[in-house]
Amino acid sequence: MKIIALLFLLLPQLLIAQVVTISGSVRDTRQQAVPFASVAVPGTALGVTADADGHFSLPGVPANAVLRLQASAVGFAPVVKNVEPVAGLRVDFTLMAATAALTEVVVTGVGRATEIRRSPVPIAALSKREMQLNANTNAIDAAVRGVPGLSAVTTGPNISKPFIRGLGYNRVLTMYNGLRQEGQQWGDEHGLEVDNYDIDRVEVVKGPASLLYGSDAVAGVVNLLPALPSGPDGQLRGEALAEYQSVNGLFGNSLGLNYQKNGFQTSLRASYRLAHDYRNAVDGLVYNTGFRELTVTGMVGVQKNWGSAHFYLTAYDDHQGIPDGSRDSLSRRFTRQVGEGPADDIKNRPLVTDRELQSYQISSLRQHIQHYRLFNRSTFHLGEGELRLLLGVQQNHRQEFNHPTAPSQPGLDLRLTTYSYDARYLLPAWHGLEITVGGNGMTQVNRHQDATDFPIPAYTLADLGGFGVVKKAFGALEITGGLRYDTRVVRWADFYVAPNPATGFSGAAGAGTVGSELPFPSFRNTYQGVSASLGGSYALGPRLTLRANVARGYRAPNIPEIGSNGLDPGAHIVYLGNRDFQPEFSLQEDVGVLWQSPNWEASAEIFHNYVQNFIYQARLFDAVGQPVELVPGNATYQYQQAAARLYGLEISVNIHPAALPWLSWRSGAALVRGLNENAQLLERLGAAARYLPLIPPPQARTELRLTAPVHASRLADTYFRIGLDGVARQNQFYAVDGAETATAGYVLLSLGAGTTFRTRAGRDAVQVFLQADNVLNTSYQAHLNRLKYFEYYTASSNGRSGIYNPGRNVGVKVVVPF
Template sequence: MKIILLLLLLPQLLLAQTGTLSGTVRDDQRRPVPFASVAVPAAGLGATADAQGLFQIADVPAGTVRLVASAVGYKPTTRNETLAAGQALAVQLTLATAAAELTEVVVTGVSRATEIRRSPVPIAAMNRREINLNANTNVIDAAVRGIPGLSAVTTGPNVSKPFIRGLGYNRVLTMYNGLRQEGQQWGDEHGVEVDGYDIERVEVVKGPASLLYGSDAVAGVVNLLPALPNGPEGQLGGEALAEYQSNNGLLGNSLGLNYQKNGFQTSFRASHRLARDYSNSVDGRVYNTGFRELTLTGMAGVRKAWGSSHWYLTLYDNQQEIPDGSRDSLSRRFTRQVFESGLDDIKNRPLATNQELRSYGIGPLHQRIRHYRAFTKTQVQLGGGELHLLLGVQQNNREEFNHPTAPAQPGLALRLTTYTYDLRYHLPTWNGLEISIGSNGMGQLNRHQNATDFPIPDYNLLDAGGFLLLKKPVGKVEISGGVRYDTRLVTWNDFYVAPNPATGFEAAAGPATIDAALQFPAFRRRYQGVSASLGASYAATEQLTLRANLARGYRAPNIPEIGSNGLDPGAHIVYLGNRSFQPEFSWQQDVGMLWHQRTFDASVEVFHNFVQNFIYQARLLDAAGQPVVIVPGNTTYQFQQAAARLYGIEGSLNLRPAAMPWLAWNTSLALVNGQNAEASLRERQGAAGRYLPLIPPLRGRSEVRATLPARPGRLSATYLRASVDASARQGRFYALDNTETATPGYALLGLGAGTTYANRAGRPVAQVFLQVDNVFDTAYQAHLNRLKYFEYYQAAPNGRSGIYNPGRNMSVKVVVPF
């Protein structure tokens, strides 16, 4: 408490030394790059160059400073400078026209700012420009396109759950600007509650080496970083964005504003997206896949010589349709539910009309997710080091309306409130040794509201952990590692359910209520575990870097895995938990080789991950070996636990011919194999249970991009691009009880173009991005698309089972900076 008071009330007593950085951003032909972005990521500072490429950043902490400069049509560049207290240092930054990503500065999952190629921990990053180049319906899908090893389990076009190297859900920690995202992430049928138009950068840590965050980061971390105010001092700046996509008629609009003066910084963004049902060549329009999304984001803060403090407030409101896949058996046209489950004949429903399929209106059977965040981030220069404090509260309200005869009555209604703290101190560097210590944790309260379905109990959760991180350069070798201890307490009381005579549905009830049934017996258990990491990178030459890392990860079971006992209506699955589960522990080894030079980049990463007590879902069978049906029309799964093994390889190759500096060819490849490592279980299950569920197939992406040389005129940063996204056949799948099936391979061609239009003074007026995905309208099903299994017939007249991914999509995006 004393530390918090010191931060908020007495910053003027803290001593710090700062200076000013200024200079010019030029291209490789020595011409100014107008309106380039220049940032000091470690300090959270930034500026936008003027029409002559001139910039200035004030109040930069003295010492070694790493600058990052970027602009549309150029590759980001980094540069180290030594800034003395009170010094005004002038620098020149040069941007080349091609894109290379291996030297970007990142701060996620490591103790301090570091370069990707010098980090023993595998890290990848994607900037705003790359996000804008593609047509996406959410920020996770955008990141999947550009980061090998990252995939997503999807349920329609706006529902994507990040998976890293075959592991997802609560094994991947998603963060918004350093605040862990807590929003019922165990569920399949809703995505990440973040405004994709507001994200400036995506950083991904692969593997259980992110010791800063503890449990739920056993597979890695995805950090979604919004932009900082970077306009000229004392001037209101920002951008207006408009987007249209043809496949689902998506209409996207966003307005961002920012202002800074004399250390005061503020920003605001409002975004709205609206989409109807998507289409493909097999299914036509897929009923109930539209959505309507509104997000508001505000920030106010101050940056002075003593440090900085920023306050954030966000609102996310999404109405999301979720398909159930019911159809007419002969025509294969989609049908809609009109009766409750007891009277509903899923194979004899009325057809969805063309008007319903083309309407932007949200159907009566949908879900609504509202997510609110309020948090503060404070950084103080203290005792020669840096003290960081994050305090946050967020609330996730999730409602699923699944009663056709009572459309205003939610079936599922959960309110999750989470309180988060993160306190860390970066000690002064001593003989090159960097030491960071800290603690973080959270408290959670999950409560059912006016609901009729109760898949999980009302629970309380307390989570806390402490860590020690070290980094030390020894010649050409950089060694880093650390250790962390975590503890988690999970409790809930007896939870009863009884029929509600007023509504005809079940409701939460007291133990004395007539016909009350005990759905969730009381539970109390403490989980604990130790995580550790040790790795090193070796700069063998200026071009070649070798690295290796060994990490032990820990994850406590999540609430559905230990407490489920009911229907999740959006997933159409009855989940059953296991109260005796033990925590998961993983051992992952990473070995990598990275080559970087002006015309050629290449990287190869090999990993192996052994997971003890791996938790997975399996269909529940009766004594006769038949699937158990508790709720008609819904499958029943029970969580299981066994040892698992995952291993794979990731590679990239980026070429920029010296004779053609305007041309770039980038290729990436990722393969992961997940297997059941429990010998006794494999003997019982045979070949059908050999592989783990939800393992992505071999996936590759190749892109050729031509950026026209800069010339006098109104157009600049003009590019043409062609890409191929290919997935091999997935024949290694969890086949037990027909949980998964083989997935054919496919290749999708994409074409794109764009340019920046400037006024007579050379100031950008508009950036235009054009993109066509799936040019040949290929019919395909991604292996991690859950809609692939939304099928109610043994056979179909057209031989096609389940729902297919979107077909051809043409998009246009216009960004107007001001």
């Protein structure tokens, strides 16, 4: 912090870098103007929108430093040019009407802006346009559709937790515009507190990213990026959005505004979504899966010759039903809890009425999540170098109401406050070396409020790490390597729980309280780890690129893994931790081949990942093989630690013939295998313990898209598409004590269409998207659907067990840009 303060004091002397203005035009292959295309320097706030004639002027560009300048527009493949800005420089772009992605520039997981095909680390990107084509309930579901190797654990339609190559929870770092997401993400039923409509782009790093981000990025990174203002100077721009989805009656509305003038930039978005219980052909309407969500996002900043500074403020408020899956044994209709403890007869609960199932009113058994962020992203041009800073604070207040006899009394009530900081300096290029050095970390304070259930202790956490990354080009070969050191201190004091006569439930108490217990004795530990990465890419001509990377990742155990000792009411699971756990260390090797031509592009990636001290959950059984229920009606899971091995591959092919510019055929497939290397468990239980839990089955997706040629008509971007999602049967699962079961394979058909109505001046007036998912109303259970295991009976009247995934869903989305 002293160094950062000193830099601010020296800024008046340092910020004297010469800047220039770059102008030019954006045209298609027929040399027709591409109106309102975006021209930007990825990874910075430098960007501008071309006018209706395709002309642009980008001021404030630092001179004498080689930059990557990217032009992009909907329906065209982005084009990147390396430029050395000088006074009077003109750059003209020619965009091809294609969907190529390998030339896209990403900023996540690399020290500097890098083309996807030249990154040694496998990275994928998904644009807002691609997300808008689908009827998604959240940003993670949208990314899963477009990124092979990315999957999600789900608890109903609005809760999805990202898994990358078979690893998830705290092993995947989720970020909002570079700020790590911290919101009790250890729970199955804990979703992401972001506005789905606000996301302009998703970037996914597949593989250890601990080098740049430290602990919790051992499996990869999902970075959700909002858009910066892009309209002409002095004009208020924005969009209004309305959406409906049939499977759960979802109504979504969003209004976004943005404005910029003379370097000043500001934006504001407010979104509201409301849904009742979702439907499928087996279960009908699934009780208590509705939600009500309100988000507000604001930004204000400046873009000047010296750099940029942007401040973000977000507010998120969500009421989410908590399903438990209880039913009538004969009719299989859902029932609801009305009593507690001995008064709760699970097999004789009252039936949920049709009116309740179709109501938009959220049940009294629900989650209430409030999440607030305030952070700053700044960039300072220091001569030919660049300093980037991120400072932020966020607070997550999570309440889970699980007492039907006291609806206003939360069971879980946690308030997590996180202070994050990141500083990195991009040194000027020296003899072809691009060097980035920096450090980042966070401080956390998590406290129980008015709770009756205490699955984890109240704790304090301090995290700090420093890194260095070096990149060097040797002709067609680019080498990137780096090293990082992290330290994390976790501590909590003795935490007592005792009966509270005023409420009739348990509550936090002092050491001398009558009847008090000590579920969380005091704890303090320091975790340390070294991360490293070395890789490169080699261009065998303009079309074929080879790349390889080896990385060592580090992850400190999270709080539930070391400190759990209680019921998580939203998950209906009692978790037990282990205070003696050691950090996880992974060693992953990646090899990839990428091909790009005017007619098609393809990529193939294979990986192998060996994890030391791998931590996972295992259901607890007693000596005679019966499930342990420390709290009646709730399963008990205990965290385990052993070695693990994961390997697999991802393949994608995108065919877009130059002779048929209206045709695009995309296909992708992913396979991951997870092996348990716990020798003692394997010797005792054999094949049942061979595989790791929560490994997605092999899956593939193919989509044929037809896009109408661009003419002088009032319609643009008109498309029709048909897609198939195929998921194989999962026979390789963690079968110890029935913790997981085999999952049948399935194929889902989807259809989509849309168009854009334009004004006479050529500007978009209305965008319409129609989408039908699971067109044949197939009954299926995804292997990572947590509701699959919500079953109270060993046999059912219809032969079906657990809760099924959503059925047919028809969605319509209307966007009105202005």
